[in-house]
Amino acid sequence: MEEINLNRGWKLHDSPLCWEKEKLAEVKLYQDGWLTCDIPADVRMPLIEKGIIKDPVVADHCLESEWVEKRAWWFLKEFDLPDLSGKTIELVMEALDTKSDIFINGQYAGSHRSVHYPFVCPAGHMLREGKNEIAVRVTTGLEEVTDEQLSQINWAVCREDDNGGKYRSDYRRAFVRRPQYTVGWDWGPRVVTCGIVGDVYLQCSEKAVIRNVEIRNRLQGEKAFLTVTAEVESLPMISTQSCDLQVSVSYEAQVCAVSVLKNQLLTSGTNYFCVDLEIDHPMLWWPNGYGEQPLYRIAVDMVLDHDIKEHREITYGIRSLRLDTSPLEGENRKFQFYVNDVPVFCRGGDWIPNDSIYARVTDRKIEKLLEEAVNANFNMLRIWGGGLYEREYFYQLCDQKGILIWQDFMFACATYPDHLEWFRAEAAKELEYQTRRLGSHACMALFCGSNENHWLFNPQDNPQWQVDFTREKPLGLYIANVLAKKIIHANCPDIPYWNSSPYGGKLPNDDSCGDVHRWHNGFMSKDMEERIEPVLYDEVRSRFVSEYGCVGPCCVESIQEYMGTDEYERTGRAWEMHCNVFEKDSVYAGIRKHYLDDPEKLEMEEYVLYGGMFQALVLGYSLEAIRARMDCYGALFWMYNDTWGETGWTIVDYYLRRKISYYAVKRALAPVKLIMRCDKGELVVWGLNDSNTCAEAEGELGYVSFDGSIRKLRTVVFKLPAASRQCVLREKLPVEDYRKGSIMFLASGGVEDSVCLRMDDMRNLEFEKSQIEIVQTKQIGRCTHVTLTSRGYIHGAYVKGNYSCSDNYFDILPGESREILVENPNGEELRFGQVR
Template sequence: MEKINLNQGWKLHDSPLYWQKEKLEAVRAFQDGWLTCDVPADVRMPLIGNGVIQDPVTADHCLESEWVEKRAWWFFKEFELSGLSGKTLELVFEALDTKSDIFINGQYAGSHRSVHYPFVYPAGHMLREGRNEIAVRVSTGLEDVTDEQLSQLNWAVCREDDNGGKYRSDYRRAFVRRPQYTVGWDWGPRVVTCGIVGDVYLLSCGKAVIRDVEAKTRLHGDTAGLTVTAEVESLPMVSTQTCDIQVTISYEGECCAASVLKDQLLTSGMNYFCLDMEIEHPRLWWPNGYGEQPLYRISVEMILDDSSKEYREITYGIRSLKLDTSPMGGEKRKFQFYVNDVPVFCKGGDWIPNDSIYARVTDRKIEKLLEEAVNANFNMLRIWGGGLYEREGFYQLCDRKGILVWQDFMFACATYPDHLEWFRREVQKELDYQTRRLRSHACMALFCGSNENHWLFNSQDNPRWQVAFTREQPLGLYISNVLAKKVIHANCPDIPYWNSSPYGGKLPNDDSCGDVHRWHNGFMSQDMEERIEPVLYDEVRSRFVSEYGCIGPCCVESICEYMGTDKVERSGRAWEMHCNVFERDSVYAGIRKHYIDQPERLGMEEYALYGGMFQALVLGYSLEAMRARMDCFGALFWMYNDTWGETGWTVIDYYLRRKISYYAVKRALAPIRLVMRRENDELVIWGLNDTNAAAQAEGELGYVSFDGRVRKLKPVIFKLEAASRKCVLRERLPKEDYRKGSIMFLASGGPEESVYLRIGDIRTLEYDKNSIEVLQTKQTGHYTHVTVTSRGYVHGAYVKGGYSCSDNYFDILPGEIKEILVENQEKHALHFGQVR
């Protein structure tokens, strides 16, 4: 099988929206107004490149290009072909956004109405030797949705006053299989995408082709049993042929197992060959922090009776995975993942598309984000259901980096018309394609039916969105409750499935069962104190928190970049649009509670600093609190990455700069961590060890004054078993002045960090500003090793200048010695600041 790439050299023109496919020749006749582009391309990309529009992620320019969705867009590509004799040709568009008509050499080839699975067409009868042309008409698909259709869904779709704000949202999205977020969300503008947004190529095939290779693992003792299934399509329509099939499993170039099927009969159409193989002493795949991620190569070679060959290869991680939902007593049930029979506390964030114009997201951007996730000690990402199934390279990188993937199906915050047969057919094709594509990835931990559909539309939390679900009109729940389960059972029964997020219990979002989204008793509470008080997260009683969050600003450099000016005022339409819809002055309130009065008067540098520290405080504290709950088995915060720049949920901003909160999350998710809390009059310490090796936390524990003069310490050693979480100390809290000092654990070496018990808000603590003393600096390649200390307590010590560091915006306890690594290729002198 040969792939002929058709990504380069396309022409683009627009037309009135009512011009349908019969207008192909009229568009081709245009003399002026043509743009050129390569694909993947959203139509805005060449429009930006040619100065027709400004980038919609900057300032409020998204409003200036809304006209784009009110036009039809026509792509044309000419190319040469030769040597077609005896070949079967297929035209593949990996992704089209969204309503599309495809033409080959002027002939209509077909239509497509979903971005979530490819358009594949047997094109040999339309192609010819020499010059060929492909044309595609694309529109958003929203134009076909009527009010009459929306009334079938009771208009139950997140709308302006619910989720999007003044410039966002669109009821019609529920009828269109497009990325739902593109009509606008609380964290992103309305930029309704349109274009050829995936690769385009021809597949030139001989007499047979290997369509798919699937692998399944059975672990028993020190042996891995693998079943490898090769799906082979024999292309002659009425004749049989024969072949040999050889499967080889290798690791780092060394063959571990091989098997051959000789003289196999191929009948017309699909054929399936299953081979059972064993690997002694397999190298097991582990999530990040628990071990390594060895990947085997499984290669399938087919030799046909005419001596032609076909070859297909996949990488594969050997591991077992299960989701335990067994009873815990009363109404409580577990929601706990096990990998290779080891319990895993799932920690990480929710993943959204990386740009309002997602077609321009580079492979390097995705790789950088996953590198940063690993660096922040993530072992899971949840792919949110209002965006996109990510490209293949994303899942391959998750395999390599040990990031488990909770994969939502692409339905979010809406009722959906699954009572209509055409819609069910579209969704079935989508789910079948995606589950087959992803099922052999080691990273795949769970498929999930939707984001918030069960909760929002049958929940006491949202009484005005109450809708009546019936078997005749399930309003989207047939997809999650029936169709998705049938597809999973047929394609990948070993991968756990969950109906929605959140889901479980008598009503979705029940603490006793399944996963929860902690919003109404968190940052979306009507009570401002609940939005900004981290201590409330000690009250979490959920089995698995898959969404919750806190809002904070980006650094000043990013703020200036997305506002499009160096002189930014925190007012006006553009500033409002780049502040999350749910911000609602919460950042000011958080600064006021934890740091200083009158935050509205702060300059931009101070706003970014104090606002970032507020977000860091809430996220860091809350993640520790949930990890320290022995009956909580996962914590994923909303959200990890950004689709444009804003004062918002993320810890990595749109420009891939770390926010202050990134470092707090990294510390809170450290594989080995002590968490210290006050419970009534008791001091309680939990020991967390998210590794497969036993460890111990050794140091001194006791009361230390913030000026370092009072030190009532005793030596302690806390032994931490592998892959464990437990209470390692519970004792009466001594009577001390906790405004002027605290209980501190000063680590004496090893992987654990020094920690202290914070009683009260930061601004209520009584301590003087203490100087940061640099004990040593040493340059190694591009990195500067810096060792610092302070005689007294320092809050929020940071390296000035926006450097990427192993740790930053950290506290220094009195007398603590701390070493950090600073990426400093230019070998600049480093200077420290602190928050007070």
């Protein structure tokens, strides 16, 4: 099979929205106003490049380009072709956003109405040797949705007053298979995308083509049994033909298994060839922290007429995976993932599209975000259901890095019209394509039917949604409850499926079963004290927390970029738009509770420092609390990455700069960790070991005053078995002055961090600033290795300047030595600060 790439050298023009596909000839008569672009391209990309509009992620410029969605957009591409006679040719457009009409040499080739699966059509009869032309008319698709249609779903789509504010949201999105977030969300602006947002190419085949390769494995003893199914389409419509087929498995150029099928009969159309392979002592794939991620290469080679060859190659991680939902005490059930029969606690965050104009996201940006996730000790990302199925490269990187994927299907926060046959058909094509595409990735841990669609019908949590569903009008539940299950059972039955997120129990968002989104008793509580109090997360009783969060600011450099100026105040429309809709002065309240009065009067640098420390405190403490629940099996916070810059949920901002909270999350998710809590007058120490090897936590434990003058310590050694969570100590808390000191564990080996028991809000503790002492500095390659200590307690020690560090904004306990690595290729002199 040969591919002819058509990504480069397109022209773009707009027209009135009423100009339908019949107006192609009139559009081509335009002499002026044509823009040039390469594909993938959202229409805003060339508009920004030519200075016609400003970048919508900066300041409040998104408001100035809303006119884009009220036009029709025409893409034209001219290209030359050699003689392709005798070949079957298909035009493939991997992603069109959203309502599209496609023409080849002036002939209508078809229409498409979903961004979530590709447009593919036979093209050979419309193409010719020499000059050719492809034209595509694209609109947002929103213009077709009527009030009558919206009434069919009772207008049950998240409204501007509860999910986005004045400039965001659009009821019509539920009828359009587009990225739902592009109409605006609490964390992003209304930038309704439109364009050819995936690769475009001609696929040329002779006689037969390998359409798909599906791989399943079974582990038994010291062997792995692989079943490889090749789907082969024989192109002659009325003739049989013969082929030889070879399937091989190799690792690092060494062949592990081969199977050859000689002289196989191909009948017209689809053929399936199933091959069983056996691998002795397989190298198993593990999530990040539990082991390595070896990837085998599985090659399928087909030979027809002794010289026509087809080749497909897939990288594949051998592992078993299952989701355990077995009963616990009472009505409770587990919700625990096992990889290679080892229990895995899922640590990580929720992933959204990386830009309001997602077509311009580079592979390098995806690489950097996944590198940072691994560095922060993630082993799972949940792909949120209001965005996109990510490109193939994303899942390949997750295979390589050991990041498990919880994959929502792209339905979010709305009822959907799946009582309509055309909508069901669109959903079926989407799920069919995506499950076949993703089913053989080692990283795939779960397919999930939607984000919060079942939860909408929970009257306890969402009394404002007065919507009833029936079997005749299931309002989206048919897709999640029936259709998705049938498709997964057919395409990838080894991957677990869950109906929605949250889901489980008598009503969705029930602690007893499945996963929960902890919002109304967390940061979205109407009670400000609940929004800013991390100790409340010690009360979590859920089986799996898949969404919750806390907002905080970006660094000053990022704020200057998204505000578009270095002269601004924390007021005005642009500033308000770049503050999360649910922020509601919570950052100020958090600073006031934990640090100091009058946060509104802080200079920007101080606001960023104290606001960032507040977010870090809540996320770090809450992740520890959830991990310490022995009957909870996952902690995913909202959210990991950003679609534009704002005071918001993330720990890595839109510009790929780490927020202060990044380091707190990294420490909280360390695979081997001790967590201390006070429970009814007792000191409780939890030992966590999310790895496949045994560990020891050795050090001194006891009361230490913040000035270091009182030290009542004893030597302890805690044994931490592989893949375990357990209470390693419970004893009466000694009577001491906990305003002037605390119970501390000073680590001497086994675990990276020392631990200090949090007994009160930070601002209520009585200690003076101590001096940070530099014990040693060494420059090794691009990194400066610095060892720090202090005689007294230091809260929030940090490296001044925009450096990437192994740790930052950390506490130093009295007499403790801390070594950090600072990315500092020029060996600049480092300066240190402290929060308090």
